[in-house]
Amino acid sequence: MIYELSKDNLKISIQEILSLADTEDYELYDNILICKKIIDYKRLACTNNVYELIFIDNKIPEINWEKYYEENFCVRSNKASKEKELAGIIWKSLKTPKVKLRNSKSEFNFFFIKDKIICGKKVFERTEPFHIRRPDLRPGFFPVSLKPKLARALINLSGVKKGIIWDPFCGTGGILLEAAMIGIKVIGTDIDPIMIRAAKENFKHYNLKATFNVADARTEIIKCKAVVCDPPYGRRASTKKTEVEELYNEFLEHAYNFIDKVVIMMPNTIKIKTKYKIKFSTEQFVHGSLTRRIMILEKTNTK
Ligand SMILES: C[S@@+](CC[C@H](N)C(=O)[O-])C[C@H]1O[C@@H](n2cnc3c(N)ncnc32)[C@H](O)[C@@H]1O
Structure with missing residues (x-):
């Protein structure tokens, strides 16, 4: 899973996940934490979004986007200027693509951090009031x-x-x-x-x-x-x-x-x-x- 952490106190944001996962095994890229162990992420206080990991690489690899696509999709990225190009790549690989910019069923997020590209499908957004x-x-x-x-x-x-x-x-x-x-x-x-x-x-x-x-x-x-x-x-x-x-x-x-x-x-x-x-x-x-x-x-x- 990919956890997009709140930056208020990054050490707390990280430790919340590690304590619940009971592991020290994780990767961190800025405020993006990748941890294989599944936890009940809905209870987290300091994670803003959670994504199913699709890939982490130095370039965009061949991906079977059909496997992750449901009904419609949108692309989000920390490099907004790349969103259109990335959406194009996904669009071409789908049989019956449909774009929906708000509340789409498949929100694909691309994080460009240093030399890495981290991509995931959003599974949870913290809205707890x-x-x-x-x-x-x-x-x-x-x-x-x-x-x-x-x-x-x-x-x-x-x-x-x-x-x-x-x-x-x-x-x-x-x-x-x-x-x-x-x-x-x-x-x-x-x-x-x-x-x-x-x-x-x-x-x-x-x-x-x-x-x-x-x-x-x-x-x-x-x-x-x-x-x-x-x-x-x-x-x-x-x-x-x-x-x-x-x-x-x-x-x-x-x-x-x-x-x-x-x-x-x-x-x-x-x-x-x-x-x-x-x-x-x-x-x-x-x-x-x-x-x-x-x-x-x-x-x-x-x-
Ligand atoms: C900082 S407050 C806790 C606030 C609490 N987290 C809340 O949500 O209201 C510390 C509490 O410790 C209690 N306290 C002080 N000495 C104590 C002792 N020896 N044993 C138990 N409680 C004590 C005080 O009455 C006070 O309510």
């Missing part, structure tokens, strides 16, 4: 909640397809909403009962199921496939007076006893000490005084 689940549109709103698209990306970084995801610092449930939306079982806990009430309200609003309880992340034990969380930043979100770094380290030490994988987001000023191996780490600038670090932590004995 993440914005309709924006934190300020939910009944249980606190400004600490992150945007749904980023929340979905964090869920995907965990690679979890089935089983339970636990957010031990769930707040209003923003991360878990995006997991529940794609059918993953979720458990949320938070030290603040007001947050738990807001999370319950939010899930009710979207008619989604979850288990929520008041608990301290440093002592609670929940069996799950992975933890996905954004603990307090130490400014707006409440830390219940514990030093923030201490809270992170105590939680990670506790989690190491029973959790194999943790996807965690934090300000890049926080230094963590952990036995977990850092499988992936990237930073995302938010504003002058906040750059977030996003990490996948894994036990060394797991894959």
Whole structure:
């Protein structure tokens, strides 16, 4: 498959796919990623389009276009000036060609990147309206909640397809909403009962199921496939007076006893000490005084 990635944070866009495909085997040309493993691409947050790979070559090879053609076609390319010429090549090789420029059944895309030509047939375009689940549109709103698209990306970084995801610092449930939306079982806990009430309200609003309880992340034990969380930043979100770094380290030490994988987001000023191996780490600038670090932590004995 060919994945046309969002360029906002390319490292996250790539890792979302690799986590779900459970592979390191891929090719990358600018923001075009080619990976053989099939994944449920409809759940991706940071991929804009997905194509079935037709060819990757230095020139346009002989292709049986009939094999990929359905009802009508159009050609799209990052070199718009080439579209007519490319459409001509396909047209000549088809028995009964029909061009349809909008909503065509067979959209052939050609990416000219350095010395390579990558061609694919579009199979998916991301139209998921993440914005309709924006934190300020939910009944249980606190400004600490992150945007749904980023929340979905964090869920995907965990690679979890089935089983339970636990957010031990769930707040209003923003991360878990995006997991529940794609059918993953979720458990949320938070030290603040007001947050738990807001999370319950939010899930009710979207008619989604979850288990929520008041608990301290440093002592609670929940069996799950992975933890996905954004603990307090130490400014707006409440830390219940514990030093923030201490809270992170105590939680990670506790989690190491029973959790194999943790996807965690934090300000890049926080230094963590952990036995977990850092499988992936990237930073995302938010504003002058906040750059977030996003990490996948894994036990060394797991894959
Ligand atoms: C950044 S907010 C999480 C926001 C959340 N992702 C959302 O969508 O609303 C961090 C949360 O950690 C909670 N918290 C602070 N200390 C905690 C602890 N020791 N155990 C569990 N939760 C804690 C706070 O009450 C706060 O809701």
